[in-house]
Amino acid sequence: MNGPFSSLMTFPPTRHSALERLAQFVPHAGADYAAHRNSDFGPDRPSSVSRLSPYLRYRLITEMEVVNAVRDQHSFNDAEKFIQEVLWRTYWKGWLELRPEIWRRYEKEVERLTPLYANDKMLAAALSGRTGIDGFDDWVHELLGTGYLHNHARMWFASIWIFTLKLPWALGADFFLRHLLDADPASNTLSWRWVGGLQTQGKTYLATKENIARFTGGRFAPEGLAAFAEPLVDLPFPEPATLVSLKPHDPTSGSVLLLHPEDLHPESLFDHSFRFETLYVVNDPSFFWGQRAFDFVSSAIDDLIPYSEERFQAPVKLINAPDIGQIINEANAKTIKQIITPYAPQGLVASWIQAQRHKIENAGLSLVIKRRDWDGAFWPHATKGFFPFKEKIPKLLNRFRAP
Ligand SMILES: Cc1cc2nc3c(=O)[nH]c(=O)nc-3n(C[C@H](O)[C@H](O)[C@H](O)COP(=O)(O)OP(=O)(O)OC[C@H]3O[C@@H](n4cnc5c(N)ncnc54)[C@H](O)[C@@H]3O)c2cc1C
Incomplete structure (x- = not known):
């Protein structure tokens, strides 16, 4: 397959590198990305994803720049899948911003569970990549070695953590936050919750041997994975708040x-x-x-x-x-x-x-x-699921295109 990159598990920490990576990726952001984005052939193999997340996370480049660069070379329809993924980031950020209580609950849960699991053998095996589960142990080493995992690997990892190893999701999310370069309170916490069935309530993500074998090009085919993914339970969602309005600066004051x-x-x-x-x-x-x-x-x-x-x-x-x-x-x-x-x-x-x-x-x-105009425009729509949010994307994006 023709990915834009060859050996890419390093992330030079400069805006210049982010722009270079974006420029290399943009021609592949249409059909190539849509067809191959779920495949993860390994850290040193070509890939169809952008690997821009550490740069977006700290806004060395912005979502607006990335989406506009892609739209300069592709129609909205051709690049819809990629644009939607970038907007998943914006959606998760907005969703959590409107419900800060979910972040506070997560922080308290990690604090509560950490001493309880201090001597837990299964947790120790998972954190050091010694569970014996094909793929899972490799992703632990990949994460510790590179600070990055492909999205599909993150999904398989979280699913095995929760449903096969039966470890608390919050400790898995904490492990990711401590090692990912792109460690993000919204994308990480809410994705872990999504896998566990807490985010789209009742809907879980079950990793299977066949799916892993298919999308890793046969690198991994783990046996003994959980056959069912019973949704986790939690307190109900808090009502979404409204985004606070911010006072403007006074241009006449120092x-x-x-x-x-x-x-x-x-x-x-x-x-x-x-x-x-x-x-x-x-x-x-x-x-x-x-x-x-x-x-x-x-x-x-x-x-x-x-x-x-x-x-x-x-x-x-x-x-x-x-x-x-x-x-x-x-x-x-x-x-x-x-x-x-x-x-x-x-x-x-x-x-x-x-x-x-x-x-x-x-x-x-x-x-x-x-606050960035981008966030101010999109976040207020992150009140429900991604589907109603997605409907708003084309119209809202037009505000951020030069005429
Ligand atoms: C359990 C789990 C934990 C995650 N934790 C994080 C995290 O801490 N920080 C983080 O930035 N992303 C997180 N993600 C989302 C996603 O896996 C990464 O953003 C993506 O893998 C980054 O690789 P990329 O830049 O090549 O993505 P691409 O596929 O090239 O996508 C481009 C950009 O869109 C955004 N994006 C893509 N997919 C998603 C997604 N599913 N959710 C939110 N944004 C997305 C990212 O900013 C990404 O850089 C997590 C996903 C899962 C399942």
Whole structure:
């Protein structure tokens, strides 16, 4: 088969690499992707998927850029499958944003289960890839070695974890978050819930030997997998909230920009009406579940600093999470009135920003949060299942095309 890539299990942490990868992938985003995207022939074999997820996750490139690049070379119909997959990301982000309680429940569940399973032999075998299950053990090693798994492998893995090994889904989701480069609270938690039957209620995903053998080109054919996938049970969904409206920035007041790992492309978020005295980039191991993702983002930040300095004609300073006081002191010394920051969806950065708010406001500064138009347009429609959301995609996408 003709995939766009040969040996690709490294992810150079730069926007330039993301753009290169996108350019290589775009010609394959139509029929090739639709026909072959479910096949996973192994980490060092050509593949029909884009492997753009670590770049999209931290917004080194944006969903809008990816979808528009694809639409420049394909009709909507030809590339519909790929566009829909990108929009699954947007949908999951919006769904969780409207129901933050689901994220909090997940965090509490991991906290509750971790000590209970500290000496569990099955969990230890699963985490170290020693279950004896063909494929499953290989995916553990692939994940630990590369920080990436193909979507189908993630589905098989989660299904075997829940229904064959009978381990708690939340601990599997936690294992993924600690090792995936693209570790994402929404896509990860909600996909695990989807496999377990908690997301589309009553509908589970059952991995089978035949399906695995077919889509791995015969690499794996595990015996002894669960024959049934009884849906898990959970508390009912909370009602979806409405997206909070955000106060706009005041262009007449002095501002600094506070960048963070949830959105690392300020050039496309802040137009020329924004002027910043200083750009602060906050990065910290406490914003990540795993070292690999932290290292990826740290290098990406080193790479973006010179571009941002040039684009915004302002000095860029790198700070750690505990050093917010430095920003406040420097802002007050320069009669700055606003700290402007990109919106951080549910996750560790969002919790950190929330915790800083009172310190910022107590110091007489205002915290202005800027949400991307893309998120503001799509997220309010993530109130029900993906099907009604999908219906809205073509019309909403037109807002993001240059006339
Ligand atoms: C159990 C499980 C856990 C997952 N955890 C994560 C996670 O932590 N972070 C993450 O980004 N994705 C997660 N996914 C979704 C999906 O597996 C990855 O986004 C995809 O494999 C990334 O590879 P790619 O870039 O080659 O995708 P492509 O097929 O090339 O798709 C392009 C982009 O669309 C988005 N996308 C594609 N499929 C999905 C999907 N099913 N759900 C949401 N977005 C999608 C991704 O941003 C991806 O980069 C998970 C899926 C499962 C089943």
